[in-house]
Amino acid sequence: MLAVQPVVLLSDLLIFALVAALALFFVQLARDPLARGRWRSVFESRLGSSAFMVILFYVLLALLDSLHYREPLPAVAETQVADALAQTDETDKQPTIEDKVHYSQQVNSVLDAVLxxxxxxxxxxxxxxxxxxxxxxxxxxxxDGKVVREFPRLIHAGRHLQQGESVAVDVLQRSFKAVLIGLAMMAALVILHLQWRFRSRSRNRAQSGGDIGSVLPWTTIYITLGVLVVGSSWVLELGQYYHILGTNKVGQDVLYLALKATRTGVLIGTLATLLTLPLAIVLGISAGYFRGWVDDxxxxxxxxxSSIPGILLIAASVLLIDVYIETxxxxxxxxxxxxxxKFLALCFILGMTSWTGLCRLLRAETLKVSQLDYVQAARAFGVRHGRIIGRHILPNVTHIILIALVLDFSGFVLAEAVLSYIGVGVDPSMASWGNMxxxxxxxxxxxxxxxxxVAAAxxxxxxxxxxxxLFADKVRDAFDPRSAG
Incomplete structure (x- = not known):
């Protein structure tokens, strides 16, 4: 029997699907020389690689916080079960001592266990x-029996300190230990990676079109990863003895809440952005390509x-969701x-109300691209509309889609904070930067x-x-034809 009961939420499935799609993207990138060449300039940039590493770290936190489970409740003592058996009517079905395990209503995650x-x-x-x-x-x-008003000692923070020991000295000593552990882990990772690079260098050189790994700024990547690893080691070490960012009104650790809110920020930015893409791409390209009544x-x-105030529309939709939940x-x-x-409903509402900006951009760009000579020639030769859009229109507007994808992600992360601030965001029981x-x-x-x-959030x-x-800027530089050279 499992010690814990796995819990799979719908948002968990979605983030697993996003991670799988990201892995599939890199697999396809390695097989496609043309796509590899376009993305090479993004990842060979120091700033682009460093920003991508930070984003991956946030995604890792969100992934760990999406592995949910429920812990079993303490087993009932045999004497209590025996008393229950004695008090049960003989005609009723007798309960057994080996009753099924009951689990807590509190849902935890792997990130909770790590922290x-x-x-x-x-x-x-x-x-x-x-x-x-x-x-x-x-x-x-x-x-001496007098009642005085003083600052009481905390229950957990600094309980290991003896009378008279300095907090600053203890923090410095434990910080030094945590940094050494983090540097040792990072050194091991770098050595293993250098050995792998040395063994695969000859194979990578033989591949046509080169390989992204051969041009990546590995020094910058190592430094960024080192900062993340050492920082994580420092938080895990010091967090056992102190509240690094203090506690809130009910005594919860603020750093813990801020890290738990990462999943909400990453998911709401990603899901809402992905929901805007189908509507914006289909309607924007259709309006610019077919024109006429479709465009109108x-x-x-x-x-x-766009004429409806966005905040009011979102607030009204969220209130309808609240009514549905209550009923x-x-x-x-x-x-x-x-x-x-409620969280997934908010993602859907944000996505359905935020596609108009990208749709306008794609319509305008499609109007321009559809007038190019080779597009007009394809239409004159009777090439199907779907083939023209897939071969000529869509590749020429991909840079706009990619740039909008990353920028909209940032906008939705900030939008969640604003909506939660005015009380129409995610559920109060869910950790989020907006709720903080x-x-x-x-x-x-x-x-x-x-x-x-507020500082931690x-x-x-x-x-x-x-x-x-920053990553969006590098994507724009790589995919926008007007920024070439």
Whole structure:
């Protein structure tokens, strides 16, 4: 019997599908010399490779947080079962001692297990980063019996310290240990990778069209990966003894919540972006290529949709989802299932209301490309419309799609924060940067200010959005014909 019960949410399946699609993309990239040549300039750039490594790290966190399970509840003692047997009516079916295992309603993930040092050390209320005392004074009784208001010692943070030991010295010592462990792990990875590169160098040189791996800026990649590995080692080591970014109002570790919110940011940016693509591509290219009544109809649709205030439309749709959840509670046995349903509905709503901008761009570009001589010649020779669009139109607008894909990802990550801030975002039980910022509104008005919750959400969101934007710039430079040379 399994020690835990696996739980598969619909969003988990989607992120697994996204990771599989990413792996398939690299496999196809290695087999296609033309595509490999186009992407070479992106990945051989130091900035592009470094940004891509950061994005992959966020995806890894999201993947670990998508492996869900439920832990079994403590088994009932045999004496309690025997008493239950004695009290049961003889005519009823007698329960057995070896009853089935019951599982907790709390759904955890592999990331929770990795961050157990942060997750399982809740305090009473606020505490500052690396502090061993609470942020608020409480009534305490002194040794002589007097009641005084002092900052109480935290339950978990710094409990290993003896009286008089310095927090700063202990943090420096443990940081030094964590950095050494991270550097040792990174050195092992680099050595193994260098050996693999040395053994495969001759084979890569023999391949036609070259290989992306032979031109990658490996020094930059090693440095970026080293920073991520050493940083992760430092967080895992120090998180067992201190609250690195403090705690929130109910005593939860802020760094843990910020890392858990990574899955929400990555998924909402990716899923909402992918939902915009089919509508934008089909309608935009159709309007620019066929023109006439098709163009008029598409323009009418996206003009009408753009005339509706986006926030109001999204808020109304989210409220309808809330009403559906409240009236169909029997469909959601777990809190995580309800939160997952609302989350996917929000992704769908964002995708269905955000395709108009890309549609306009594709329509305008298709109008221009469709007037080129070779496209006109193909139409004059009676080539089917689908073949013309697939062979001549779509390849010439791919750079716009790729650039919009990455930029829209950044926009949706920021949009989730804004929507959660006004109360129409993801479910409050789901960790997200928007929920953290929303909860920090009252904290920023305190005296003294509780700044670390909003700072943690801002920094992690800023890094992801910045990496996505930098990667989008390199994709634009590589695929936009006007930026060549």
């Amino acid at each position: 157990a040092g942060l997750h399982a050390q809740d305090e009473k209320t606020y505490s500052e980063p690396f502090s061993i005392y609470s942020f608020a004074r409480e009534n305490q009784t002194s040794d 109809l598409v323009q009418y649709v996206y003009t009408t949709l 169909h509670q029997q469909q959601f046995q777990l809190t995580s299932e309800r939160a997952d349903f 910022i929303n909860e920090a509104r009252a904290e920023l008005s305190r005296e003294p200010v509780v700044w670390w919750s 801002f920094v992690l969101m800023f890094i992801l959005v910045l990496a996505a934007n």
